[in-house]
Amino acid sequence: MSSPLIFHIDVNSAYLSWEAAYRLQHGEEIDLRDVPSIVGGNREKRHGIVLAKSIPAKDYNILTGETIHSALQKCPHLRVVPPNYERYIDASDAMIHILREFSPNIQRYSIDEAFLDYSYGDKHWIDISYEIKERIKADLGFTVNIGVSSNKLLAKMASDFKKPDMVHSLFPYELQDKMWPLPVSELFMVGPKTTVKLHSRGIFTIGDLAALSKDYIYSWLKKPGLLIWEYANGIDSSNVRNNPLPIKSVGNSTTTSFDVDNQREAHMILLALSEKVSMRIRAINQCAYVVSLNIKNYNFFSYSRQVKLNNPTDSTNFVYRTAKRLFDEMWQEEPLRRFSLSLSELISNDYYQLNFFEEDDSKEKLLDNAIDNIRKSFGHKSVFRSCFLYSGIDPLIGGVIMEEEYPMMSSQI
Numbered sequence: 001m002s003s004p005l006i007f008h009i010d011v012n013s014a015y016l017s018w019e020a021a022y023r024l025q026h027g028e029e030i031d032l033r034d035v036p037s038i039v040g041g042n043r044e045k046r047h048g049i050v051l052a053k054s055i056p057a058k059d060y061n062i063l064t065g066e067t068i069h070s071a072l073q074k075c076p077h078l079r080v081v082p083p084n085y086e087r088y089i090d091a092s093d094a095m096i097h098i099l100r101e102f103s104p105n106i107q108r109y110s111i112d113e114a115f116l117d118y119s120y121g122d123k124h125w126i127d128i129s130y131e132i133k134e135r136i137k138a139d140l141g142f143t144v145n146i147g148v149s150s151n152k153l154l155a156k157m158a159s160d161f162k163k164p165d166m167v168h169s170l171f172p173y174e175l176q177d178k179m180w181p182l183p184v185s186e187l188f189m190v191g192p193k194t195t196v197k198l199h200s201r202g203i204f205t206i207g208d209l210a211a212l213s214k215d216y217i218y219s220w221l222k223k224p225g226l227l228i229w230e231y232a233n234g235i236d237s238s239n240v241r242n243n244p245l246p247i248k249s250v251g252n253s254t255t256t257s258f259d260v261d262n263q264r265e266a267h268m269i270l271l272a273l274s275e276k277v278s279m280r281i282r283a284i285n286q287c288a289y290v291v292s293l294n295i296k297n298y299n300f301f302s303y304s305r306q307v308k309l310n311n312p313t314d315s316t317n318f319v320y321r322t323a324k325r326l327f328d329e330m331w332q333e334e335p336l337r338r339f340s341l342s343l344s345e346l347i348s349n350d351y352y353q354l355n356f357f358e359e360d361d362s363k364e365k366l367l368d369n370a371i372d373n374i375r376k377s378f379g380h381k382s383v384f385r386s387c388f389l390y391s392g393i394d395p396l397i398g399g400v401i402m403e404e405e406y407p408m409m410s411s412q413i
């Protein structure tokens with residue numbers, strides 16, 4: 001039986017790399033990766049946050065997650081480009097397509113990360129990892145880091161070593177030299193709160209954590225503590241899942257740059273959210289029984305409402321009409337800043353029980369499919385409703401890939 005051999009492929013500065021590669025391929029002369037630049041927000045309105053940054057931007061101490069306003073104060077000549085999620089999804093899909101040429105067992109972990117099981121491959125891991133890395137660079141124009149190990153955890157830790165455009169190994173026999181000297185905060189799943197707890201008991205490196213008694217860490221931090229102790233010792237038995245976890249819900253949200261204080265603008269935002277969330281649910285061949293709406297006012301107070309439908313839907317117009325009804329029922333006419341729309345209790349749209357009194361929506365389905373096909377061929381903004389002309393409101397809002405759980409939990413402890 002072959003020994004496990006797992007690769008973790010991680011795109012370097014994903015959003016910015018994808019944006020730079022796309023622009024170079026379409027005639028732009030400046031490579032965003034070579035100048036102080038970020039992806040995120042809006043330079044003119046100075047709102048939003050930094051989603052990705054170039055290496056030169058790091059020299060100005062610009063941080064992922066900080067506000068555009070703050071980033072521009074640090075670097076007034078910073079180049080700010082807005083995110084284009086459809087473009088990034090296309091780039092991610094193209095990378096996955098290449099990876100499938102090397103192994104049928106691929107797990108997409110997030111939009112910019114994937115695991116590849118090469119346990120039954122016929123080439124040495126050094127040769128095949130560099131082949132994958134160079135193939136992605138040559139064909140798609142962006143770089144990746146590849147971590148290699150005998151399990152997913154260590155492969156992921158290895159890919160976070162020196163960047164960019166690097167291959168690193170972290171096999172169990174390398175833990176003492178490569179992982180144990182690292183700060184404990186760099187261990188996967190160890191968040192800021194747990195770091196403080198560990199520091200309070202003199203645990204500053206991953207090696208310090210690994211050396212603790214298993215019984216001691218369990219008595220102190222229970223199951224979460226046992227998990228990070230296992231990770232510190234390189235223990236992980238999770239498999240590369242070729243099939244993604246079932247999607248439980250699809251949702252989009254937006255924070256507006258202005259107070260929405262009238263029903264007309266609120267309805268337009270709901271329509272833009274409905275357009276995108278409905279496109280996404282049709283793309284995964286699902287319908288939804290539940291439509292949920294959450295709104296947050298200018299004082300950051302939020303409230304929500306949902307409804308379960310008699311029949312599941314993937315119709316843009318039906319989702320919009322339902323969202324609009326929920327909004328009108330709960331809005332108290334105060335200014336709003338955030339809208340979230342989600343669809344849940346999903347079911348395949350191939351087979352579901354119809355209500356005898358259900359309206360014939362065959363024409364709407366044909367229209368939705370026709371619009372989806374146009375947008376797929378010519379871009380998501382190639383066709384949109386005329387009410388958005390000169391409105392200042394994006395006709396389609398939202399649309400990012402949801403991360404899967406890995407391997408047990410989805411957030412830091």
